Amino acid sequence: MTTDRKDDAPMTQPYDSFHPGQVWLDTKGERIQAHGGSIYYEDGVYYWYGENKEKTVPGSGIWHWGMRAYSSTDLYNWEDRGLIVPPVPDDPSSPLHPSKGADRPHILFNEKTAKYVCWIKVMDEEAMTQSSVVLTADSFLGPYEIVKTGLRPLGMDAGDFDLVVDPETKKAYYYFEKVHTELICAELTDDYTDVTGEFSSHFPHPGPPFTREAPAHFERRGTHYLITSGTTGYFPNFSEAAIAPDLHGPWTVLGDTHPTDASRTSFRSQITSVFRHPAIDDLYIALGDRWLPQLPEDMPNVYDSVAAMTAGGGEARAADAQEASGEDRARMGEIMAAGRGENTAIADYVWLPIRFDGENPVIEWLDEWRLDDQR
Template identity: 30%
Template structure:
């Protein structure tokens, strides 16, 4: 027993961190260096057997003249290696003090072999309302700014990403005037080809998953940093029609004080787990904002988020299990 403890101590001492064996929603989530993961408002793509998680870098001590996007990699979704800040961008379009880069999402374009990052680009007063694009030859950067635009001429603030089972790439964006849009990306992913749906609901934090023949869409109300009851709807096609929106959790929990950012589908040899990825924002201590990741109860047109508790996942089999406390 003493020998085992000594070995464990040496492993932690040499590597700087202990292996995460569970996902603990709402807790500090250490990376391979022992630092709390900084990937807020983020998104994930899978390349071969590796997951890449991109998000807003909100650590203390960052140069206020720049905006940062971090990248982490993992093969098990529980232990994450910090790959560095893949974006360190100064004001790209003379947006002025307090300019905004939020909710980065990365797509891999096989024909061009480019990694294409979309993000919300805005002025301090949120009136610019555009998507920005940066590209890289590698998943872990560096990403070079290309341009910004308003998709199909519409305002765009919060964005979400969705890659269907056939590999087709879509962007979800929030338009204060109309609702939220689901649009298909052009072949090179550098522009929008067409609109699939306009969901006439005042929702942001859009996330979509395709599960057993149905599309499930999640969004949160427009309450800024403050959490609210996230809602979901379903459709047989991305073109709709979409069902009535319903709560994904008890309304008084305000989605367990979180806001949706993505639904990640893990398809394994035995089962499929759909993970609700959300942020628990701390606007006055953004570096300490946490992540609420939980398996969803999903199927037959129903979707439900249970009370957060520690859990683990086997990405090979697709099975998850909750950990007794």
């Protein structure tokens, strides 16, 4: 198994297959910038949207340059449709100022209001808060207008999240990481722009790296799934799947979704969302970011190594932490140092199909794959 090309040359366009972890260009020949992204499908067109990181280079002070969208009819070749949520560079107080940690946009369509509703997580280091900004638009590609800023749902700091609509009731739910503690499932108001106050709490942990973040929800055959990652910043770790009969749980943890990855780094990526193909039966695609493409393929066990170096991990994880050898810990320190000052402008994507072993979702490495292979 290999997870890397031997060079940085992008694949030749037009594409007729997926090449996980390799440079992916849009139809203009430029790097696709849709990180922390999701896919929205409407009227035969796929829209891939996410964080525009083209200016997020070391020393720039820029976290994002707006939220960008692309369109496609085949999922391989993507046309740049521009910034659907542009940055606000002239107002440092704006949640959309490039220095603010605005990321992981999620967009829902509300049938009652006929509005597209976009939520964006905002990390404000100066204010030391994590909150949400909510925007609405009359069409998917915008323009979007801010309707709420500084939203701390249920009085909580809200981290990585996912938005879910029940296809039958059209009720919406907001899964978010209550920063460094647990995962919350909060119900949204009828217009999808706020929380109602009804919520449930899941997966409590003592803190990073054990806290589960980056929730990606999908439903299959009446069962709800959540795939989450540990909390190690841009540094990759293992993904964990859980299932439940209801959006509020109770959740049963199934384990690592990447069982063949000895490094336990989700093939050096972080899953941001799961897309169910509208025409291919039982095809679910895990969309992931490879935030630090410079990291080596043969990394040691990242989760246990980071846990061993993290204060306050708790006695419950002490045995796991001891599994990391002294040599691995030293090497992990070197690798983590190499990952600092990250240049997310050159982050790549890892898209892989999910197969199911009974109820267990399994993600295996493929150097190249096609949709037709999954029919």
